[in-house]
Every structure is written in C-alpha cells, then in structure tokens.
Amino acid sequence: MSVTIKDVALEAGVSTATVSRVLSGKDTVSMRMRDRVLSSVEGLGYRPNALARSLREETSKTLGLVVSNVMNPFFTAVARAVEDAASEKGYSVILCNADESPDKEASYLDVLFQKRVDGLIISPARTSSPQLQSFVSSGVPVVFVDRTIEDLGIPTVRVDGRKAIEELVEHLLKLGHERLAVISGPPETVPGGDRLKAFLACAAERGAEIPEEYVRFGDFRRESGRQAMRELLRLRCPPTAVFAANNLMCLGALQAVKETDVRVPEDVSIASFDDIVWFELTQPPVTAIAQPVRELGNATAEMLLGMIEKAREPESLIIEAELIVRDSCGPPPASQ
Amino acid sequence: MSVTIKDVALEAGVSTATVSRVLSGKDTVSMRMRDRVLSSVEGLGYRPNALARSLREETSKTLGLVVSNVMNPFFTAVARAVEDAASEKGYSVILCNADESPDKEASYLDVLFQKRVDGLIISPARTSSPQLQSFVSSGVPVVFVDRTIEDLGIPTVRVDGRKAIEELVEHLLKLGHERLAVISGPPETVPGGDRLKAFLACAAERGAEIPEEYVRFGDFRRESGRQAMRELLRLRCPPTAVFAANNLMCLGALQAVKETDVRVPEDVSIASFDDIVWFELTQPPVTAIAQPVRELGNATAEMLLGMIEKAREPESLIIEAELIVRDSCGPPPASQ
DNA sequence: CTGAAAGCGCTTACAG
C-alpha cells in the first residue's frame, strides 16, 4: 500500500541499510549513494513508518497527556504549554480527556501504555490504578500536574494557593463579610482538599468559622457549581460571599445567580480559584486567584523531558498563585 | 525491559501463537490453555505492544485531529465530541494544535502520517500541503471540519451561517444602525471569507453598504480582535455596530472596549459569530450566532469512521447556525 | 486445538 524503505532501496539500487543511513544521517554515506537515495525518496514520496521505527528503537518520541477535563480552560492552557515544550524537543503528544471519570482515565492509560509513550503527564483521579502502576513498574517516567497521588514517588508540578486564599479571606473579612461559603471540588482530590482546607482554616483562624451548610461539594464541572449555588441561595440564611474552587464551578455559580434577581456583589460576593480571561469581562468582573498556567505547563513538560533523557532527577515543584481583585466582592448587604 | 508475549508464552508453557489467540479471542483455544495463558498474563502484568500489533495489522486504531487553535472553545468542544465518538468505536485520537500556523500544521501532519493514523480530521490552513497530499495519495481517509480546501475531493463538515448572519444584519438594521463594521477572519479561509461575504452582501442588499474602513481583518485570535476594535473605535466616525467573526476576536473586541469608556450597547453594539457559554455572562451578554458544535464534532467523527470502515461514502455535510439575541446590540447612540 | 515460521517496516551490529 504505502511506499516503504524497500521500494526506495530498489528504485535507488542500494540496500535498505543505506537508505536508512542517509535518512538518519547517523552514518557516513558516499555522495553518490546519498543523492540517489534522496532523489528516490523524493520521487516516491517516501515517508518512514514511525511504528516500525519505534518498535525497533524502543522509543516512540511521543508523550501521553491525560487531563481531567478538556473543556476546562485551565487544562487547555496546560496542554498548549506542554505541547509547545514537547514539540520543541521533537516529541509529539497524545492528549486524552479523562472527563473526570476514573474509568475513562484507566482506559486511556491503557492505550497510552500500549502505544509505548516515552513519558506520561497526568492530572490523576483520586486513587492509583493498575494502569498507572504499569507505567511506574516498567520505569516509564511519569509526572503529575495539578493533582497528585501521594506515596507513589511520582513528582508533581502544581500550584500552591494557600497564601492567595488567605489574602482572599482577609479581603472578604475586611469588606465586612461574616457568612462565608465555599463550593469545593472533590475533597479527596489534592487541589479540592487543599483549597477547601485552606479556606476553612483561614476563616476559622480569623474568627469566621464556616458552618457545615455553607460548605458545598462539586466535581469541578460547571453544572455542579450551578447546583451548589442554587442550594446556597435557597438557604433561609444565605451566605454573603461564596468562593468557588475552580473556574468552571464559578461559571456555574454565576449562571445560577443569573437565574434569580440576586445581584453580585450587592447581594452576594463571588470569588473563584483559577483565573481566566473571561473573568475580566463578566458582569461584574470576577475576583479570582490566578495560577501561572503557562509556567506550570512548561515546567511539567521540562521535568518529564528531563526525566526521559535522564538529565534530571524528578523533584516536585510548587508554584505560587496570586489573588487578582476585581469587582465581584463588595461589602455584604446592609440588611443583616 | 517490558514484558512481552514471549515471556507470557514461556511462563505459560505455550507458543506465542496461542497467547495471541487467547488474547484476541479470534480463534478457538482449549480451556486449559486459556486459563494458563490468562493467569500468566495476569501474573506478569502483560500489556501488548500496540506498536508491534499495528505494524503487523496495518491499522493503528488511531485518528489524527488537527485543530487550528486549542485555545478556542469551539475547537475544544469539537475535539471533545470527536474523542467521544471515536473512543466509543475503540479508536483513540491524537490531538494536535496547529495554532493557526501552516508550518506547525505541516509538521503535525508529518508526524500523524508517520504514526500511520487510520484517518485524519483537520480544519486546514488556507492551502494544501505536500503533507496533506501524502494522506490523500495513500488513500488514508480525511475529513475537513469547519474549514475546507476546495477541489481536493475531501468531504467537509461545517456550519453554514448565512441565514443567521442575514438575521443578524436585519436585527441591527431594525435597531436603526447605519454604520455597520466587521472584524473578519482571514478572507482566504472558508469560514473567514464566507462570513465576511455574507455580512457585506446582506448589508448591501438592504441599502447599508459597508465602507472599506469598516472592514478589518484579524486571524481568528483574541489579540487581533482587540487590535481591530481599537482601530475601529479610534476612527473619526466610528461604526455603531460591529460584528466579530469568531468568539476569540469578539473577546478581544470586548477587551478593547473595556479599555475605553465606551459602553456596550449604548455607544456601540457588538455581535459575534460562534456562541459560547461565557457570552451569557459578560457585561452585557453578547448576541451571537451559535454553531451546533457537538453535532458538528459528532458528525465529523462518524463520517471519518464510516469512511475508514468502508461503510460510508464521503459526502460533505452542512449544518445550520442560529442567531441568539442577547443584550449587546441596542439602538445606535442618538447623537448622530 | 496447537506450534513453527514468515513477515509487517524499520535499524544496527557485523563483516568485508
């Protein structure tokens, strides 16, 4: 079907070894041979079969990237950064969307392992899986991004939001809020748990203990944020400020508000973890904690590539987040 | 390094052929062999090497998807839909981001071809390339999505926005606008050219000829929309309504407006081609032309899969877009 | 039902 190295060899009147040599450029080949081969390659439109090459060389020059949700601009930006860094070093990346489902994640890991990727970047579901173990036990380099699983000895690149969350809590308290609520991600998840704990702790330390009914859990997706916000708004005594633990849940929360005649920030203040451009333009612009996502993606790819090329020891990296104050947080309604 | 079919065969005391047979399930194998093989597979944690299998079977069960820009929610949604449809049929997809660059596109096509993908979905740059030709001439099924190149005999799945644009123009005219402007995508591009032509033609037909200085060109990316909008606003006689030809350029336009004290829609009306959730929440919510993107992605994947499995004749498909009226278009300022 | 062997398209020691 496709033209192979044999066809080229035949047409150029040389051995396949010679063709391989001129194409790889690794070995010396006489000018005459070189020219003959090159013109046959050109003439036949020969493109090497990467499958065969990888099988032989035991390296696929391919990275696997499994994100939790492609619809989340955060992961999209990470993917973009990873792809850039990878392709600069001659690696391509297979992007997979686990869609917040451990099953999908497992099945993609299976595929990636079978395709013998040279390395894996993943923002993993809560717990490890046999599929993830396959990578670890065959020594394929893995790095976690954003999320993590402890005790696997796998390096993680993620953002630490504690300081920024502290600033946010202080910001809200200073504005006069006494009833803070949070729409948390899954607490078993590292970012979910960390953001929640940080928010609760900072509030408590400052004498603004957060009651149970003000703590809602979502799955980092939009619809769950909307649902949580609806419930919060329906409370007999609703909170005056709510913190959404990622951008999609915040989007959902904003949609929930929009369904009612509640105004932001007059009736309720809203803030988000994870900043995106759109937050500048919403009504009102949303106060958010920005993650240096480009840097995150880059660092992750560099780390993985370093591990693959044995140039670097795996070592977790934590980047600082930053609070961006906009207009979605104001003083609480006077009527309390 | 990794455990191979040989290891399994050895440990189970059978031939590799037998192992292969029980794993593929294509041939009959005695229960005893079956059990022995399965327990060895389990015990050794064997995972087949897809590279070897693909090389042998001449099919990789992999699709290539090259999008113009992963940061565009439109393509992200398409990717999501394609991935879902593909994985349902046992195909994985390699997602590549051409980033609006013909060079990157060419290099990804090269990689995808070398990895012997079974089919390709691409929203192509303006013109064809030798890399794209490789696919065509080796008979690998290709389908275009959103964008297209004529005369290649490649089926295209895209959205027709003419009717919706007509409605939009009427909407604007009815509101009393006389100075319409457009921030167009690259006119050599099919969606770029089509949207521009439709907008200009509809306006002209209704006696609202659009002067040259009201026609600005971007590259479908945010920054170009921002730039174009800045220029439009700086005109001695600025337009009263502007139509951005995709969501990212509209985002840029909104940012440009935000830098000034111009208000939407009081001072200038804005509308976008390509609707996204965020447009509900911006200040003001943006009137936009919605593309049924899920349907688009699904249809594209189905078509490709059909072609791969020889079940279907390639046949272009055009889906209708729909105008969603929100608040970003109002009457023009009185002072004219 | 099972195994030995050929072959998918490459690359790379090994000779010469």
Added chain:
DNA sequence: CTGAAAGCGCTTACAG
C-alpha cells in the same frame, strides 16, 4: 563506505 542478516513484538496463514 556498503550490504546481508538479525531482531524489535506482534499476528496469521500453513501444517499437523
């Protein structure tokens, strides 16, 4: 500098 041959890990006619 060049070629014949082995081998990467599979699958599948071909025998038996």
